[in-house]
Amino acid sequence: MSLLFGEAGSFAEPVVTPSTHPPMDLRAGDFDGDGNADLVALGGTYEAEIVLYRGDGMGGLVVEPHDVPGDEFFFAAVGAVAGEPRLDVVVTRAAPLGAEVLEYEPGTGVFATVATMPGVGVTLYDGVAIGDIDGDAAGDVVAHREVITGGQIQTWPQLMPGQGLPVERPIRLKSIADVDGDGRGELLVTSVDALAVHVVYVDAPCVQSSRLVRVEPGDRGPRR
Numbered sequence: 520m521s522l523l524f525g526e527a528g529s530f531a532e533p534v535v536t537p538s539t540h541p542p543m544d545l546r547a548g549d550f551d552g553d554g555n556a557d558l559v560a561l562g563g564t565y566e567a568e569i570v571l572y573r574g575d576g577m578g579g580l581v582v583e584p585h586d587v588p589g590d591e592f593f594f595a596a597v598g599a600v601a602g603e604p605r606l607d608v609v610v611t612r613a614a615p616l617g618a619e620v621l622e623y624e625p626g627t628g629v630f631a632t633v634a635t636m637p638g639v640g641v642t643l644y645d646g647v648a649i650g651d652i653d654g655d656a657a658g659d660v661v662a663h664r665e666v667i668t669g670g671q672i673q674t675w676p677q678l679m680p681g682q683g684l685p686v687e688r689p690i691r692l693k694s695i696a697d698v699d700g701d702g703r704g705e706l707l708v709t710s711v712d713a714l715a716v717h718v719v720y721v722d723a724p725c726v727q728s729s730r731l732v733r734v735e736p737g738d739r740g741p742r743r
């Protein structure tokens with residue numbers, strides 16, 4: 520892993536930290552709550568699904584590999600769903616089917632499961648995103664899985680089961696952002712088979728409906 524420190528418009532020579540396997544994802548944030556930015560590498564190896572690089576605030580990193588108990592996870596996202604200020608890692612698993620919130624406990628030095636969100640059906644969730652979909656300023660969890668009829672989006676507002684939203688085709692769940700400025704986040708997704716970005720509007724807190732809006736080159740913005 521290379522780390523390039525920004526220096527007034529340019530980057531210094533990279534600081535290289537050895538890593539055995541390229542991780543699935545690399546995220547920055549404060550995971551231990553000490554106020555300094557850390558890094559997490561997600562899904563690198565079976566023995567170290569999460570590698571926490573604890574930042575000292577001056578560019579130094581202490582490497583902590585974590586072998587997370589339970590079944591291997593498939594996808595992971597990062598956000599503060601279990602309360603500020605610490606960021607959490609949300610993972611999807613096949614057994615038990617669903618999503619799980621892992622929070623780093625500075626006292627014990629482990630990523631512990633603080634919430635489990637049971638899924639529905641039999642196929643695993645192939646994507647997960649964190650964002651505020653119901654406008655209460657706290658992060659919610661959204662996941663997607665492929666089904667015979669297309670795709671299904673599952674929401675867990677406030678970590679409680681919300682309604683499943685069917686979509687015509689399987690999608691790739693990317694992120695959650697409030698693109699229309701009403702205080703509630705929309706799902707930003709891409710098609711598996713078409714070059715387009717879609718916006719899924721979710722009516723929350725009790726999800727009533729969703730709309731998939733295609734945004735194409737030249738559009739001024741998403742239409743509702």
Ligand SMILES: [Ca+2]
Nearest residue numbers: 551553555557
């Ligand atoms: Ca930290």
Ligand SMILES: [Ca+2]
Nearest residue numbers: 651653655657
């Ligand atoms: Ca929320």
Ligand SMILES: [Ca+2]
Nearest residue numbers: 697699701703
């Ligand atoms: Ca919105």
